[in-house]
Amino acid sequence: MSDMYDSILRLPIFLGLNSATLTSLLEKSAIQFLKYVNDDIIVTKGEDCTHLKFVVSGKIRIDNEVVTGKVNICEEFDAPNIIAPDYLFGRDTYYPYNVTSVGETSIMQISKTTFINVMMQHEICLINMLNLTSNRSQNTMNNLSFMSASDMKEKLSRWILNLTNKQGKNIQIKCKHKDLYTFFGMQRSVFINVLNDLRDNEIIDYNGSCIKLLDRYALKELCNDDIGTYIENNW
C-alpha cells in the first residue's frame, strides 16, 4: 500500500503536495480503486470521460487510431500515469482511444465534480492540471514541423516522434505500408528504403502490417536540431 501511496504522490496532478495534505485530500474525497487483470478494457474509445483515472500500479496500453483510422499507434505506460487528462474538460469529453491493462493494474478514479472541488481547495492541483492541459495545447502549433523536413527519413522520424511519447514503451505503429507512404506522398520504393535503413541501424523492426520502435532515442538523434530537441523534450 505504501508503494501505491508513493505512486500517487508522483502523479503529475499531485506533484508538490506534501504527504500529510495528500492523505487528508484522499480521505476527504470520494475516490474509487479499480482492479484489472491482464488485457482488461479500462476505457473504450468514445466512452464518456466522467472521471479522472490514475494508473497507480501496473501498466496500461493505449491504442490510438490516427490518419482517420488507417494507422494505429500502440504504446505502453507504467504507473504512475493519468489517462487522457485533457478530455475531462473541453468540447470532447469522451476518451479518444482504447486503454487496456497489461498485467495486473490498479486504477484510482475521481469524479469530475470531486476533482473540481480538489482543485478549488488545493492551488497546487489546480496549477498542475492547467500546466498539463496547456502543455498539450502548446504542442499543437509545433507538430507540423515534420512536414518541413525534406529528407524522407527525417520526415518519418519526426512524425513518429510527434505521435509517440518519451515515456511510451513497446511502441508499435500498425498500418498498411501503402496507407503510410500515401499519407506522406512518398513513393513505395523510397519508403521501403527508409524502413530498411532504420532497421539496419536497429532503430525499428517492421513487417507488412507493423513498425515496431526499438530505439526512440536514436530516432531523435536523426533530427538533431532545435526542433528535434523541442519535440523530444515535450512528447
Add this chain to the structure above:
Amino acid sequence: MSDMYDSILRLPIFLGLNSATLTSLLEKSAIQFLKYVNDDIIVTKGEDCTHLKFVVSGKIRIDNEVVTGKVNICEEFDAPNIIAPDYLFGRDTYYPYNVTSVGETSIMQISKTTFINVMMQHEICLINMLNLTSNRSQNTMNNLSFMSASDMKEKLSRWILNLTNKQGKNIQIKCKHKDLYTFFGMQRSVFINVLNDLRDNEIIDYNGSCIKLLDRYALKELCNDDIGTYIENNW
C-alpha cells in the same frame, strides 16, 4: 463603460457568471486597463506571459509564424477576446506570436497570481479556463487530417482551415510560393492551378508574397465531410 462591461461578461472566461458576481470579482481583484492606439505593439513573440490579457474593446491583429518561420499567418480579432490563454500555464509561458492593435483598443489584464485566486473562488471561471485549454489540446490530434486528403485543393483548404480561426477577419497568409508548395510536396504548376481555381471562385486572392482569404466559409464547403465540419466547429 457599460459597453465594456457587457464585453467583459461575454469573455469566455467569465461566461455564466452573473452580473453581480462579475462586479464583485472586478472590484476585489487587481486588474489593470491598458489603452492602445492604432498599430501599437500589445505583446511581442517570446515575451513572458505573466498576465491574462483580455481585449475588451477594439480589435487586435495576430502575426503567427508557422512552418519554422517561412509562413506568416495574420488574423484580426474583434473584442471580446483573450490573448493566448493557453500560454499562461504549461511549459512555454511566453507569447507564441506578435499581437498589435488595429485602431483604438483596450486591454484588461489580470496577473497570473490574481487569476489563480479568481479561479479558486469562482468555479465557473475555473471550468471555463480548463475548457479553453483542453479544447486547444484536443485539436492537436486532429490537425493532421489535411495530409490524408489526396486532392491538392482539399489539402491546401484543410491546412488553411486548421491554422486559422472562424472568428478571424482579414486573414492573410504571407509566404513565398516556393516555401508553401515545397512544404506540401506539390509541384509548382499544380499549386498555381489550385490558387487560380480558388481565386476564380472568389475564395482567395493572391500575389507573389501573400494569399488573402476572402471567404473562409466557402473554403470549408470544399471539405464538406465529417472532418471538414469537425475543423470548422473547432477552429
